[in-house]
Amino acid sequence: MRDQKSNRSVLITGMGSLNSVSRNVEGFREALYNGRCGIAKSSEGNEQISFGGFIKDLDFRGQTDSLAVSDELKKKALSLGRRAPDGIKYSILTSLEAWAQAGMEGRECDNTRIGIVLAGSNLSVNEQFRVASEYSDQPEFISPSYAFQFMDTYHIGVISELLSVKGVGFSVGSASASGNSAIIQGYNLVKNGSCDICLVVGTAADLSYIEKHAFANLGALGGKDASIPPESVYRPFDRKHDGFIYGQGAGCIILESSDTAEKTKALAELSGGCIVLDGNHGPECNPDGEARAMRAAIEMAGIECGDIDYINAHGTGSPLGDESEVRAIREVFGSHAANIRINSTKSIIGHCLFSAGVCECISTVIQMTNSFVHPNINLNAPIDEGLNLVKGMSSEHSIRYALSNSFGFSGFNTSIVLKALEG
Numbered sequence: 267m268r269d270q271k272s273n274r275s276v277l278i279t280g281m282g283s284l285n286s287v288s289r290n291v292e293g294f295r296e297a298l299y300n301g302r303c304g305i306a307k308s309s310e311g312n313e314q315i316s317f318g319g320f321i322k323d324l325d326f327r328g329q330t331d332s333l334a335v336s337d338e339l340k341k342k343a344l345s346l347g348r349r350a351p352d353g354i355k356y357s358i359l360t361s362l363e364a365w366a367q368a369g370m371e372g373r374e375c376d377n378t379r380i381g382i383v384l385a386g387s388n389l390s391v392n393e394q395f396r397v398a399s400e401y402s403d404q405p406e407f408i409s410p411s412y413a414f415q416f417m418d419t420y421h422i423g424v425i426s427e428l429l430s431v432k433g434v435g436f437s438v439g440s441a442s443a444s445g446n447s448a449i450i451q452g453y454n455l456v457k458n459g460s461c462d463i464c465l466v467v468g469t470a471a472d473l474s475y476i477e478k479h480a481f482a483n484l485g486a487l488g489g490k491d492a493s494i495p496p497e498s499v500y501r502p503f504d505r506k507h508d509g510f511i512y513g514q515g516a517g518c519i520i521l522e523s524s525d526t527a528e529k530t531k532a533l534a535e536l537s538g539g540c541i542v543l544d545g546n547h548g549p550e551c552n553p554d555g556e557a558r559a560m561r562a563a564i565e566m567a568g569i570e571c572g573d574i575d576y577i578n579a580h581g582t583g584s585p586l587g588d589e590s591e592v593r594a595i596r597e598v599f600g601s602h603a604a605n606i607r608i609n610s611t612k613s614i615i616g617h618c619l620f621s622a623g624v625c626e627c628i629s630t631v632i633q634m635t636n637s638f639v640h641p642n643i644n645l646n647a648p649i650d651e652g653l654n655l656v657k658g659m660s661s662e663h664s665i666r667y668a669l670s671n672s673f674g675f676s677g678f679n680t681s682i683v684l685k686a687l688e689g
Contacts, residue, residue, distance in 0.1 A: 275524040276456045277532040278684075280368025281628050282360030285515035285615045286319035289329055290363055295632045297614060298640040299660050303497040304615050305511055315478045317489040317499050319513030319616025321470065326355050333359070334366040339428070346424050350415075351393045356516035357421050357469045358428060364465065364518040365429060369531055380431045381461040382422050385448035385468040386620025387439030389418045395474035421469060433461045440541065441674030442582075444468070445517075445623020446682055450539035452521045453682075464521045468621030470514040478512065484549065486510060488583050498644055502581035502610035503588050503655050505647040510582040513616020517624040519631075532687055534631045537667070538566030539682035546677035551587050555679040556580075556594035560669060563681035564598075569667055572602050574683075576639060576663065578630045578670040581610025582617055591671065592650045607663050609656045613643040623672040627682065634665040634686050 283290060286304030287297035297304070304319040330343050343362060347355045365371065394416055401408045414420060418437045426435060434455055440447040445468045452464040481487050488509030489499045501507040521536060540562035544555030564571055580591055596603050611629040612618075618625050633639055638660045645657045668684045 274457055274459070276453050276536045277522050277524055277527045278519050278534045278536060278631060279522045279527050279532050280364035280370070280520035281533065281631060282363030282518040283625065283628050284321060284356050284360050285618070285625060286321060286513060287615055291367070291628065291632065294628065295636060298611070298629060298632060299636070299638060301614065301641045301643055301660060303643050304513070305496045305500050307496050315482060315487065316492040317496055317511050319511060319515070321356070321514045324355070329359055330362070333362050335362055335371055339371065342428055346428055350424070351390060351472065353389055353469045353472045354421060354424055357425060357467050360516045360518040361425050361429065361465060361467055364520045368520045368522070369528065370520070375463065377430050377432045379433055379462040381434035381452070381455050381464040382425055382431055383448045383452045383455070383464060383466050384418060384422050384437040385444040385466065385624055386471065387418055387437065387444070389421065389469060389620065390416055390472055391477060392472040392474040395476065421467065425465065425467060431465070440678040440680065441676060442617070442619050442622055443541070443672040443674035443678035443680040444620040445625065445627070446539065446670065446672035446680035447541055447623070447678070449519070449536070449623060449627055449682055450541055450680065453536050453539055456521050456523050462523045462526045465518055466521060466624060467518045468624030469516045470621060471619040473512065486549065486584060487512070500583055500613050500616065501644040502583040502613050503642055503649055504645050505649055507583040507585055507588055509584055510612070510617040513612065513618045515615050515618035515621055515625045517621055517628050519624060519627060534634055534687060535685040537568070537683040537685045538563050539680065540566060541678065541680045544677040544679060549675045551590040551673060552677065552679070553590045553594040553597065555677060556591060556671070556673055557597045559679035559681040560594065560598045560671065563669065563683050567683035567685070569683070571599050573667045574599070574606055574669050576633070576665045576668040577606055577608045578626050578668065579608050579610045580671040580673045581612055583612065588649060592653065595653070604652055604654060607639045607654050607656055609640055609642050611640070614640065623670070623680065626670050626672070627684070630668050630670050630684055634668055634684060637662055637664050639663045
């Protein structure tokens with residue numbers, strides 16, 4: 267099948283976004299351009315977990331009603347999301363927004379040729395913790411539906427029922443690289459002809475305070491000084507970086523084969539992507555593995571390192587992580603590294619963990635199609651003055667080829683290449 271279908275290109279035709287700064291893609295564009303930060307004080311009252319990029323006060327019904335889909339589809343979405351956990355609601359909203367932008371409703375499509383790839387694993391641990399706390403003394407009262415709702419695959423089932431998708435479906439877990447890994451698997455499905463259209467869904471990581479405490483005990487969380495204003499606390503690539511700030515974010519992209527996509531509606535081309543391991547079970551980063559992922563993605567895209575003019579960096583704000591990524595970028599791009607604009611979308615929305623790669627792919631396409639690069643918020647003293655780390659305000663920049671990096675605990679290194687469409 268690969269030999270028969272490998273000449274297909276893979277296009278992004280729809281996107282849906284929901285995060286701490288916006289409820290949709292257009293709001294995300296405005297926030298990125300203006301460098302508007304979504305980091306706020308945590309309401310948990312815990313000194314170890316002081317800040318986060320939270321989705322607050324979401325009106326699920328109102329947000330559903332605002333989407334450009336039929337009343338029938340809205341009614342179906344409200345029914346499926348009525349008693350669902352927040353993560354399911356986020357998946358519904360972002361999938362519907364992407365579905366609408368791609369013009370899928372009313373199109374003549376074979377729904378057995380449409381697939382879904384879900385980014386992440388252990389997506390509902392907070393809900394599991396809530397159920398365990400509430401029913402530990404009386405487990406006989408646990409809802410029977412919990413038997414299938416606690417599984418990650420429930421997200422896929424809900425989206426497939428909502429949109430009548432009957433092709434390939436599965437979830438992909440690669441820690442914080444899950445989003446990119448899901449995009450790469452979706453790319454493979456479309457490129458190889460397993461499906462013509464694929465929804466890649468990244469939903470918010472619903473962490474309980476147990477996981478948040480574990481990250482804090484590991485020393486991975488930033489914002490250790492709770493007296494700092496929230497908008498100033500997250501500092502990827504700055505000398506005062508002290509760890510990542512948790513972010514709630516969801517996103518969906520629709521990938522389509524160039525054989526079936528309506529070219530006028532395409533937003534960008536997904537040219538390639540690669541996942542490599544660096545043989546490590548722990549949280550340590552590895553510049554060699556990161557560099558191998560970037561090189562392999564560029565080679566798969568059929569371009570040279572010198573063709574890349576923008577990098578959406580993993581950029582978590584971890585001192586070791588930021589320094590490792592800078593080393594890897596310099597190793598891959600050599601003297602050309604100074605010509606590449608580099609930013610971290612995490613500085614605006616927080617680190618969205620499993621969905622980070624999907625959210626940052628959307629950020630990359632937004633910047634590519636609107637010819638700008640957003641600032642790295644709070645970048646005052648860069649750890650590498652020789653790199654073109656975007657400071658201050660957004661600036662105009664024409665992007666032809668972009669690289670988006672996502673790395674994860676236990677040695678996951680991923681990169682994807684996006685190409686601007688002509689005209």
